[in-house]
Amino acid sequence: MFPADLKYTKDHEWLKPAADGTALVGITSYAQDALGDVVFVDLPEVGATFGQGEEFGTVESVKTVSELNLPAAGEVLEVNETLADHPEAVNEDPFGRGWMVKIKLTGDLAGLLDAPAYEALVSAESH
Amino acid sequence: MSELMKTPLNAAHRALNAKMVDFGGWDMPVQYPAGIIAEHEAVRTKAGLFDVSHMGEIRVKGPGALALVEHLTPNAVSQLVLGQIHYTAFLYENGTFVDDLLVYREGEEEFLLVVNAGNSDKDFAWVQQHAGGYDCTVVNESPATGQIALQGPLALGILQPLTQTPLAPIGYYHYTHGEVAGIKCLISRTGYTGEDGFELYCAAGDTEAVWNAVMAAGTPQGLLPAGLGCRNTLRLECKMALYGHEIDDTIHALEAGLGWIVKLDKGAFIGREALLAAKAAPSARKLVGFKTLEKRDIARDHMAVVQDGQPIGFVTSAAPSPTCGINLGLAYVPTELAKVGGRIQIDIRGRAVPAELIPTPFYKRLK
Numbered sequence: 001m002f003p004a005d006l007k008y009t010k011d012h013e014w015l016k017p018a019a020d021g022t023a024l025v026g027i028t029s030y031a032q033d034a035l036g037d038v039v040f041v042d043l044p045e046v047g048a049t050f051g052q053g054e055e056f057g058t059v060e061s062v063k064t065v066s067e068l069n070l071p072a073a074g075e076v077l078e079v080n081e082t083l084a085d086h087p088e089a090v091n092e093d094p095f096g097r098g099w100m101v102k103i104k105l106t107g108d109l110a111g112l113l114d115a116p117a118y119e120a121l122v123s124a125e126s127h
Numbered sequence: 128m129s130e131l132m133k134t135p136l137n138a139a140h141r142a143l144n145a146k147m148v149d150f151g152g153w154d155m156p157v158q159y160p161a162g163i164i165a166e167h168e169a170v171r172t173k174a175g176l177f178d179v180s181h182m183g184e185i186r187v188k189g190p191g192a193l194a195l196v197e198h199l200t201p202n203a204v205s206q207l208v209l210g211q212i213h214y215t216a217f218l219y220e221n222g223t224f225v226d227d228l229l230v231y232r233e234g235e236e237e238f239l240l241v242v243n244a245g246n247s248d249k250d251f252a253w254v255q256q257h258a259g260g261y262d263c264t265v266v267n268e269s270p271a272t273g274q275i276a277l278q279g280p281l282a283l284g285i286l287q288p289l290t291q292t293p294l295a296p297i298g299y300y301h302y303t304h305g306e307v308a309g310i311k312c313l314i315s316r317t318g319y320t321g322e323d324g325f326e327l328y329c330a331a332g333d334t335e336a337v338w339n340a341v342m343a344a345g346t347p348q349g350l351l352p353a354g355l356g357c358r359n360t361l362r363l364e365c366k367m368a369l370y371g372h373e374i375d376d377t378i379h380a381l382e383a384g385l386g387w388i389v390k391l392d393k394g395a396f397i398g399r400e401a402l403l404a405a406k407a408a409p410s411a412r413k414l415v416g417f418k419t420l421e422k423r424d425i426a427r428d429h430m431a432v433v434q435d436g437q438p439i440g441f442v443t444s445a446a447p448s449p450t451c452g453i454n455l456g457l458a459y460v461p462t463e464l465a466k467v468g469g470r471i472q473i474d475i476r477g478r479a480v481p482a483e484l485i486p487t488p489f490y491k492r493l494k
């Protein structure tokens with residue numbers, strides 16, 4: 001159900017590490033479903049740095065707003081600028097076109113969940 | 128935690144893969160798979176079908192019924208003719224709200240009061256508490272009653288083939304008794320979306336059959352099942368009050384902009400003295416509509432209106448508006464600031480964000 005090559009947080013963000021020490025970050029299919037129609041994603045400036053678990057932005061749906069917390073410490077290399085005009089990509093393709101930031105990892109991935117562990121967490125939350 | 132209450136349509140919502148939430152103790156659909164924006168747009172352009180069976184129904188009947196309802200509500204009940212409905216409220220002595228409601232005139236001596244789900248028990252107790260001395264019965268029909276709301280420009284066209292009752296002659300805020308899909312219903316031309324539409328009341332056990340018949344008739348025309356999420360954005364665009372937001376037991380009827388339901392010259396009713404005094408000394412705050420100026424600035428319910436870092440008011444309801452495409456809200460602000468075109472600031476997670484006061488309702492359908 002959840003891609004096996006990603007790492008997950010208990011707050012429903014995902015992180016996809018690449019071999020060159022960078023990673024993409026977004027929110028999970030479970031998170032976008034809970035939010036409903038996304039209408040705005042507030043993302044940081046390129047170059048900003050955050051610690052693990054620090055708030056790097058917000059995602060707004062018609063119904064509510066949610067903080068975005070960075071799954072691992074890093075520096076923002078790129079933000080997904082297409083979300084400015086197409087925030088619905090977060091709903092339509094949360095693990096793909098709906099990515100939010102690309103970071104250079106400056107810390108480790110301690111405490112992140114693998115796909116089976118995240119799936120177990122989600123299934124516990126929805127029951 | 129106590130078990131959530133369920134409407135007769137609970138299984139139908141689950142079969143439609145609705146996302147269910149706890150709404151004032153009721154297990155209700157907040158949205159279906161189409162999502163809030165698509166459901167909202169369906170109601171504005173085609174039609175949407177809502178389960179509103181959680182609403183409360185209280186029947187008052189007997190020679191003293193008219194006098195009791197006149198005593199309990201500020202609108203002029205005696206002016207209602209058979210088959211007519213009006214919007215009104217239960218008020219406390221200080222003019223603040225017990226609840227808002229609809230009154231249906233069922234007969235010379237019979238009224239159906241339709242109240243909010245979350246206030247239903249409180250309202251029934253309120254009516255009972257004041258009924259002593261009036262020669263009438265007060266019956267809580269809520270558990271026995273189902274209700275669905277078909278809303279949108281295609282509502283009449285979808286419903287008409289299901290009933291022998293001619294729908295076009297039923298005026299807005301009027302109703303009749305008839306059959307829909309062979310099931311006895313009260314057919315009411317009312318709603319909470321700002322669109323044309325009908326609310327259908329029937330026996331609880333018949334609700335699913337009526338729902339299924341309307342869904343089957345409307346789906347080919349673009350009807351979508353619609354949840355509480357879009358019900359909120361639809362009513363917000365039309366500045367329709369929601370208990371716990373624009374109105375509650377700390378806000379009186381004139382502040383809320385509901386002076387039009389208060390008929391001070393009709394004779395005595397609960398809250399009249401306070402509202403007479405309030406009319407003589409205009410209130411310090413007023414309900415206004417605003418828009419924020421930047422796409423990223425989305426105000427939400429209960430945020431503070433600030434000036435120089437100090438709270439001077441509060442947001443009652445706010446959301447990105449699917450119809451208007453801007454971020455809208457309603458707020459209580461000091462009366463001297465309540466001018467269209469004026470600016471206020473809203474505390475959005477620690478940032479004082481500018482907003483412009485704009486005319487309300489934000490949306491009005493073309494007749």
